[in-house]
Amino acid sequence: MFELAVLDSALRMATPLILASLGGLFSERSGVVNIALEGILLTGAFASIVATYYTGNPWAGVFAGVFAGILISLIHAIVSIVFKADQIVSGVAINLLAMGLTQFLTWIIWGSSANSPPVQGMAHWSLPETWGPVARGVNTVIGHYPPLVYVALALVAVSHVVLFRTPFGLRLRATGEHPEAVDTLGVSVHAMRFAGVLMSGAFAGLGGAFLALNTHQFVKNMSAGRGFIALAAMIFGKWNPVGAFAACLLFGYAEAVQMGLQGQAVPTQFVQMIPYVLTMVALVGVIGRARPPAAIGKPY
Amino acid sequence: MNRFARLSQLLSPLVAVAAAFLVGGLVVTAIGENPFRIYAILFRGAFGSIDAIGLVLFNAVPLIFAGLAVAFAFRAGLFNIGGEGQLYVGAFVCTLAGLALGGLPAVLLIPLLILASAAGGAVWAAVPGLLKARFGVHEVINTIMMNFIAVGLTSYFIINMLREPGQMTPQTSEIALAGHLPRLAGPLSRIGIPLPQANPLNFSLVLALAAVWLAWYILYRTNLGYEIRAVGMNSQAAEYAGINVRRTIVLAMLLSGAFAGLVATNEVMGFRHRFLDNFSSGLGFMGIAVALLGKNTPLGVLLAALLFGVLNTGALEVDIFTDVPRELILVLQAITIILVVVGNEVFARRAAAREGRAAGVPLPATEPSREA
């Protein structure tokens, strides 16, 4: 259970979850529930492949994923912030929209309702071999992760700093707790919430880009429920970047262990349940009540 | 509420649906198809014949149950994303009972299987309910997790223990004939509605309508409903009023799960007569959309489920007979939801503004009381 391959796998499985849950966190910290993470992941995945397909450059795909994530979360922002509609309804609708739109466009662009052709993937980062044994050593340790894994890890730290060490983060957190207070201080609640929701789009879009670029392909509904797991991780992590990160690692780890345990005497279906049962047990036993931002879900 | 507000309550979803069709039409045009032709085919698929209408209803039935499940829990302030898992367990228990109790006559077996469906769903929903009531764990996470677990568990039992002998297909044998819900084609033909015999519409529709009524009745005519709504709107006040909040949460989840479990009456008792692994393909999630579109009221759920039934049924026709894929319908559904909620807000604000203008005068300040 602790072999390197399993840990590696855990980190990679966790990466899209980490990105999506960080995204969800910015949205929810600003007071906007975001159950659209699933749809944003999917949209990001799709856009990243489209862009890579046409440009041949996976980094263009990364930017397209982020951009598409922002675009689709803009719908969520407009519907739930400007029009003050129910945030959960909006999220459900966006999930549907993402599902339909990505399949529809897959069909338009590639004539397939199932998947895209393979595209150029992202080269792993590594030091030049000419640097000698040191470079080789470093490469064997870190070289087997896709670049976006490092980006995700860095973003955990960045998110923590942004949320807890910048004026923006202070305002964002205050907006989720007590929007009136923020408003009376001359800070625009709408602007903060737009920022939160759009950031969630950017992060989850990036998560989608990772998901697709890592397999070099878009497959319909390839988010496969990860947006919901990310949401659970965010709650599990008590709306903190580091907490959410830890929860994602746990989920990723449980998933990897599950994959690694298969083929033993236990029926696969039971092994496949491990992450979910583990989550429930952990929630009851370790974590208990998590306190969401006080004004979450309430239009302002 | 004044008449304008009431009218707009009715009107706003209609306008939204129309607007969604407009947007969908633009998309269709953009891909070089004639939207009028596509929509004509869509509506032919949904309304073109008695058969088509029967299919609309048939497709609406599971959405009614799944939507009620979400809406009912919502009234207690709970967000039940676990409809999918609950309906699997409901169908599983129903199938088990239908296989085991073959000797019973229909008058006994049918009610028993209906109960079994509801009970299966209820038990599955009770777990997150209990965890919420007892440990305060957010039901959203647990219902999601329970979905995955339900799918895995039923899959295991269906494939490894209950699979129809000699079959590859991961499905059980047929349940006892006495447990089949009759199709509606026969009775309807007798009263002059020529629904084809092959149409899958069955008595589960009647159960769905009864469930809509029951949900409404429980919520608005019983103590329990009063308490559920009180807990949902203000659990502190409910506690103050002597309502056992934890118990109410568990009960609300139980009932919510029971509604989800009743999907089995259509799938297992009325249509396939067996449990097919992974039969649902996301009904539980569509239930969320249906409930929200129906504003979490039983009647709203019914209407929203019918709308989705129309779209799904028409989508099949479009998919078969044109080059426009069914995904367009998903897009259409999503746009409809977005526009309905936006429309509601816009209408509500306009109604409020009107009311203000109509009132025009300040409210009477607190009048001195007569006891003074």
Next chain:
Amino acid sequence: SAEQPGSVDGALRVGMVFDVGGKGDKSFNDSAYRGLLHAADQFGVEHTEFEPGQDADRETGLRKLAQAQYDIIIGVGFLFSDAMRKVAVDYPDVKFACIDFDPRPGETLPDNLAGLKFREEEGSFLVGVIAGLFSKTGRIGFIGGMDIPLIHKFEAGYIAGAKYANPAVSVTVAYAGATPQQAFADPAKGKELALLQYGRGVDVIYHAAGSTGNGVIEAAREVNRQAIGVDSNQNYMAPGNVLTSMVKRVDNAVFKTVQSAVEGNFSGGLREFGLADDGVGYAVDEYNEDLLTEEMLSVVEDARQAIVEGTISVPTE
């Protein structure tokens, strides 16, 4: 695609209903679709096709096609078995064919329903032989989509073949998921499953997991090991890293079925396609010919001969 019932020029009308995954899956469904296109090319038949959104749509869709006077309706995938049985009886003038038909013991099919089965285990046996011969580590892997009987056939044949080639070989087996989503449409999961197996010394992995398997092939490319494709020839997807593909000639079956209808000699009943009639096989092309040695191929061909002659019987479970 056609919309109006009744054909204009008397051409035969063919309707095809896909399995989960649908047109463009580069695998099972595409193989069926290729057969249809080939037939359209050859015989000028008209055709339409669609993918059902939910389970009940299978039966409804078949009926709609029958009502719209399609002459022959092909369901792709065993999930159509029940619906086909019912609908075929209601429309005796329409011909039906079901790929991977799942017969009940002792069942006889109506004259207008052809059940087309494949002995995937036989093809899987041969790619298993190749894997067993190729593996340097003596460890090979299998990744299935869902833990269901159909996929067990692939697994059982593959393992038997590998053991035939190398009795000491060990096979690691994994399944992707319990929902169709996770099982057949999650390449990220497939890739991780494969990387994990490769990380444990496995050097060849055979997948039977739809789009999830695309991740397996991607993993092979990434760590420069071998994958084995399934259903369609997937060798091109990562040249040099797809050892071979177990091809299931659904295209041939579809083509032949349409042909029989065109020529007026369509007959109902069960038909099984195995190694003997090229219903299944393994792919060798420019992408993998450098990987397969003469000796390997001769062992494989011997095995094929033995299976056809019945001296080797391949397990299905």
Next chain:
Amino acid sequence: MSERHAVQMRGITKRYPRALANDRVDLDVEEGEIHAIVGENGAGKSTIMKVLYGLTPPDGGEILLWGRELSGHRPADAIREGVGMVHQHFMLVDTLTVAENVVLGAEPVRGCCLFDAAASRERVRQLSSEYGLSLDPDELIENLSVGLEQRVEIVKVLYRGAKILILDEPTGVLTPQEVRELFVILRALRDAGRTIIFITHKLEEVLELADRITVMRDGRVAGVVSAAATTKEELARIMVGRDVLLRVTKEQARLGEPVLQVSRLSAVGRKGSHVLEGIDLEVRSGEVLGVAGVQGNGQTELVEVITGLRKASAGSVTVSGRETTNRSPRQVRDLGVAHIPEDRQARGLVLGFTMAENLVLGRHHREPFSSRGLLSLGDIRTHAERLIEEHDLRPRDPDVDAGHLSGGNQQKLIVAREFDGGPALLVASQPTRGVDIGAIEFVHTSLLKMRDQGAAILLISAELTEIMTLSDRIAVMYGGKIVAEFEGGRVGEEELGVAMTGGAGPTARGSVSSDGAPGSRHATGAR
């Protein structure tokens, strides 16, 4: 007093869907004065201030600051022009620290873009010592008493360099000592040249503190008077438009059997500390026992234990001789205990329920409102119509949602419900908080009427005048204990105040407040 006008508002009109909140209001505030605005609930006081602060755009009228027209109608514009506001409901973020709340929206920055926490702390320290407002910059708001929260609000305003301070009902939730301290601070601010606008219902305060007074009624200005030249009675008359009984008269209590008996009652808070310690109480039929105390000293918890909302860790509670210790709220209610909760919106009402539904809350499960698990809608409606009639609830429509009622009417609804059905014991917690003098008068007379009909009444109030006028006996709580008991009418405000603070400094808090019930702190924030 300077000649300059700090604020001139001309013809301000503000219309809400259900009310004309401000109707051509003119307001002149001179530089360096303390200007009070008084008026009943809903008179439009908060609205005119929100307009001034830019929170609410007016439908008409103009605003001049120091003779210049105010540009823009956002709080940011007002803040820039030197206007600061302490809101009626505090605008503090619970989960942030004092310093973070103070600098929010105008944060000091370190480096390129990092929040400078050290500088924030330093500024808060500096400002609070400048005006004698001792505050710990690192304390979380959720751990502060209301009095301290208010200081944070004031520091917030000062931090932004406000020259005009608006305080909307700043004294409603303060103890007498805290009020006195606040006044000292406000006078100091005025003497330092700042202009203060001060909203209140409390006429004594106005006369004590203000230089000039604007009286509002029904959204209009009913008069502007100088504090030196008016009396309480005159102010009340301008406010309400009629003579008001400023003091209720009560008859001698006719004591009956003991109804509520509390002995050696203790309860433990979330963090394991004692929130109640060895409380002994007795309330007899026909008697009002007032419980005074600084908020957060266990009053909330005492009420919760008595009504079954919180578990006792030791001791016992009996009602009419029956043991109710740690019984469920329903069991307690069914013994004839009625309860006016301290926070009407958080506990007392389901805002999404209609008036009729709210009027049976807590009794919905009993005959005649339900039988065999089914609601009797007819009886519920009749009941509602009767209570609406008897208590003059507005609007007179049982189908209106309680959320659409004004604050005063919400409170009256609860009073009507809890008074109905002849309870043996009435636990009334802050029964007149935030309601105007007309409604206060009503609640007070009703309470005494109930007492005279033989009910036992436990009255908890932060309003000392209320305690002193209504109570037959007064118990004082401090630190979760009863520290003193007085006969009603035999004790002065001063004496009570000293007992309430346990002899310590005026803003001292007992050990219990930091982990009081979750609702107790919010109670002060909500209206």
